[in-house]
Amino acid sequence: MVRLVFIDMDDTFVGPDKTIPRDNLRILDVAAERGVQFVPCTGRSLRGVPRELVTHPSVRYAVCGGGALVYDVRSGEIIREVPIAKELVRSLYEDVRDQRVTFDLFTPEGVFASREHLPLYNQIEMTEATRRMVVSQRTFVDCDTEELIERTPTICRVNVLFGDERGRRVTWDAVEARPELFCASSIPMNVEVTSVEATKGTALVWLCERLGVDVADTVAFGDSGNDVAMLDVAGDAVAMENASPEVKAHARHVAPRCELAGVARYLEPLLV
Template identity: 25%
Template sequence: MGKIIFLDVDGTLVDYENHLPESAVLAVGKARENGHRVYICTGRSKAEVYENIWEIGLDGMIGGNGSYVEDHGHVVMHQMITPEQCRHIVDWLKERGLEFYLESNAGLFASAGFEEAGDPVIQEYSRRKGKEGADKIKVRDAFPEMIFEGELYRDDVNKVSFILNQYQDYKDAVVEFPDLQAGTWGGAGEIALFGDLGVKNITKGNAIAHLLEYLHADVADTIAFGDAKVDIPMLEYCGYGVAMGSGGDEIKAMADYVTGDVDKNGLYDAFEKLGLL
């Protein structure tokens, strides 16, 4: 077995407008031809991994920031929010007037007002990433298969993301849900755009450990690529860590190597430097 490569998706494999660079497709294909394994390791649930991503050739995926692990169609691990926890989350968010979406392998299920409330938030998220045309990006562009009138009391939820009206919403979620892992994304600290709630003690690094045990593989043979704070545990865990040039300061400071932006052949250049091609 060659190297085992873990790729974050948003900001690493695809840009923040969901464009998949041809150079990234080429890099993954060549690496696998050379006997290396390639997995995506993402905050997305399986329903958000669209066909164009699978078509590049992958050995499997880690989803939900570590709650789901799959190897060649075999489910290695899947830890979900319980139905009782899901009901509690949905009721609490509704009471606070916070719009949200549930992330499951069956789809993304949005609250009634998520689209209207989410458009300006998605645009701000895109602006912060320096993307052209950010003011025109809509929720339906970012989440093309989102379900807007689905059942919200569910038994198949990996995690829940919700729009922060203020940072206090995240702080209150930490107190309200001590049995869950609360986080934020779309900005650090007070400028975060979203909060999220998932299974306690789940990280991308923890999920990689489960996969390596299943594969009987050595962590020394792993390489992780990411761009955000949530990717730090997998870069810390893996044998070698690469940060994307468009990534945050925290992950770039701790990475073994910083490559270029995703849309500037960053993935291909790093694969070439590391002898994967």
């Protein structure tokens, strides 16, 4: 029996053009009628979760920042927060600061980045739809990154967008040298860094325990590396057809492509 559906956003529930296929919106209505809860489970901040989801009756909770933050979207309350120790953020920045990379700080209040990195967002290779989304979700601050780190009380995730292969390699190596940190990626040009205790998988298990739901009664949908931890623990793990072979290897089933409303097409027989 399906009780909770954990859905990644980009290239899973949301299409490549950053719009939600109509049938995916319709399946939310079906879920609400059946008493099934949808849980957006995303690397985005809460501000970046589509309003169609946040305001829908089938959605009560959202997992953001790759698992570092869990919100009650109706009250706006943060019900789980897993920060990264400030000294780890400082030392990580020291290792990557000379590379062509951004260093974006995900916090309970939003996503903050130094304005000094703004030109780099226009140089990094990504689709224009992705670029608009990334830039729109950040607040650019008039100070350098070092000062921004010191001024930010709670940092739950660091997002690094890199402009070249060296930046990618240096960043991955720096994160992997720190066992307290977990790294994943949702798009080719980024590294998402959280506490090792904050993944989409740990958030899924935590929310199930809080709600008294058996993990076996969950379905999770994803397409990229930051979804693997969630797929590994869900009762039913579903990769999108557009997912990489590595992600599909962690799934029990494969749904049609995101732009074909694969989430709705997979769930409809289970919910109707």
